[in-house]
Amino acid sequence: VQLQASGGGLVQAGGSLRLSCAASRRTGSNNAMGWFRQAPGKEREFVASISWNGGSTVYTDNVQGRFTISRDNAKGTVYLQMNNLEPEDTAVYYCVVSRFSYSGRDPTNYVYWGQGTQVTVSS
16 A cells, blocks of 8 residues: 655745645545654654544644644545644654554554655744
């Protein structure tokens, strides 16, 4: 399974970006999906996850209210709408597929990882 993320780029603080991640085949429709990020010199960080049917979402505290995760199982795609971006959001963002139908912050829950897309927020 390959995960292809797109939508990253350079944006000014306060701006918005929408990340997309498509699976190479119909996988993950029964599995939670999510996003992690890693900034230079920092540990990898959980951002958000969504249950297999989209009915349950989890966010890390510092993106709550600014980011929205969603999914389209017919397309095998997960999205991350990022609003009111801050320079602290600058990182490489990775989409992931969990081994479970519901999943949270634990990176060991996730068995497939995308290649990452760069998000840079200027002040």
